Amino acid sequence: MVYNEIDPRKQAFVFELDNVLYPEKDYLLQVYYLFATFLEYTEMLDAKAMLNVMTVAYEEYGHEGVFDALQKEFNIDIKYAQNFQILLGNAKLPLKLLLYQQMLDLMQEIVIDRKKLFIVTNGNPQQQLNKIRQIEWHGLEQYLICYFANEYAAKPEPDAIHTLIHEHNLQRRDLVMIGNIKTDELSAEASGIDYINAGSFINTSSK
Structure with a gap:
């Protein structure tokens, strides 16, 4: 799957972090x-x-x-x-974390199309932030808005998504979530937004 195959009416893209944007x-x-x-x-x-x-x-x-x-x-x-x-x-890592190439391409196209990029990630917020800080974003970091779901209620609970929608004046129909496990899919369902499995874009055995 490529960006041009996604519903062009979507205005915001919500990504999980681990094994979606980069290999954990x-x-x-x-x-x-x-x-x-x-x-x-x-x-x-x-x-x-x-x-x-x-x-x-x-x-x-x-x-x-x-x-x-x-x-x-x-x-x-x-x-x-x-x-x-x-x-x-x-941990301060010896090497930068690298995005899956397909996800880097996808996010760059989203930004070029002037649409919004979000990360909504489960897990320990300190640890997830540490990962985010050590990823090579190729300039995309200035467009990213991050929510740590555990600070609201861990996915599949929809609390973080509901907060995101409210704070950025979005409609549910504007969003699509991209994840890789059942928890992500259930969270999208509970939030009333569309869902795409990351495997549609990437081969998770390679970057």
């Missing part, structure tokens, strides 16, 4: 690298071996299983779980 894995793996480096310094453990364990755990179980796998393999003190969470929220 790119953020998490850099955090794992930083955490492994931290533990190598504090506990004299092998950072490369720890990073390998965390990467495999992420691939097999998802992010929620990563610290447990590391703790089991290296007998990491539970106190480091707090350090891990702090790092997830405020």
